[in-house]
Amino acid sequence: MTQDQPHTSPEIVETFFTRASGDYAFSRWGRPIAPVCFGVEDATLQIVKGAIEACVAIAGHEIAETDPELGSNLMVFFFSEWDELRDVPRLGDMIPDLDAKVTTLKARDAHQYRAFRFDDDGAIKACFTFVRMSEAMQEVPADVIALSQAVQAMLLWSDTAFSQDSPLAVASEGTVVRPDVANLLRAAYDPILPVAARDASHALRLYARLIAAQ
Template identity: 60%
Template sequence: MLDATEIEALFTREDGAFAFARWGRPIAPIVFGVTDDTLSVVKGALEAVMVLSGHRMAETDPELGSNLMMFFFRDWDELRDVPGLDRLIPELASLVARLTSVEANQYRVFHFDPEGAIKACFVFLRMDADLSAVPAETLALSQTVQSVLLWSDTAFRSRSALAVAGEKTILRPDIAALIRAAYDPVMPAVAQDPSHALRLAARVGQMQ
């Protein structure tokens, strides 16, 4: 299992700031740019992570309609043509230019409520050769896990949140335990103090 130091690192950004947040409202997802078969895989991953966390899904969000939006596409410029997306992400034009310049193949944008809990997440996946080679189940689970908490921008840079068990790709047991602890009702939805990692580690230990 992860110790407090390892947990702290998962929520400490490259600039040294500690920032933890979980969803503060039910997740109402919508997925763009996939076939029906892939859509069912993505929804299956979402449902599995929701069962794990104890958090809820909903058909609609009263403020946004859908608050977890996943976009699968071939070219970043395609985002410029999505109706209304520039209202949800005012910096869309500059973001597209920046992601295009570095040849990025994925990006996530989080929005937060006044208390700092996650209220929306936009997941952008440019299906280049690398992402297209990833099995749909693996890609769906990875993106869902990375959207369920405000992880550090370096959290899974050196080690994936997933693991291989036989012929299946699964969520690492230590990451699964951490997600369960993070969504425990006794834990706060938002924290900026690194001491929160100690509380998470203790909660993980109590759940074993």
């Protein structure tokens, strides 16, 4: 992680939401975020909630105690092994083909996975975040893990967006959201823009707002 802000162009903005398949897919939350966290102690719980609140504040979005439809709509799970997910009550109702997904994640030795649900307008209405605390992950500070997961739950980013580079940076005050990512979050939640888009021309509108904010 560094605090350098790379040059931004419409093409760079587009890559943040262009999936490995080549499809452009953008979506943001269309309702206040009501988070809940499982598998951590109270001290860590506060770190996770603080990270989510920080990202919501950057985006200019809203956070709530409960969601009227779902109760909690951002669920964050911490665990040691993927197999543990098979024992979580009703999780199979929320994650289709849970057994097959667990098998795939084990085969990839994955450390994280997110599943989104969308409303009729294409906006995010729920996000399920799973973090496997392997030995390697246990060496990472809790605030870094929490902030990274919070950023990635705020938008439907490309599945390759942060595969090489962290969304975080190191600043004088500690670990923060990378400046270019924070600016993109703000632009993405501009109320003038649609809550969801499947055409790459949307990236030009995001870029225009980034430039206007400078």
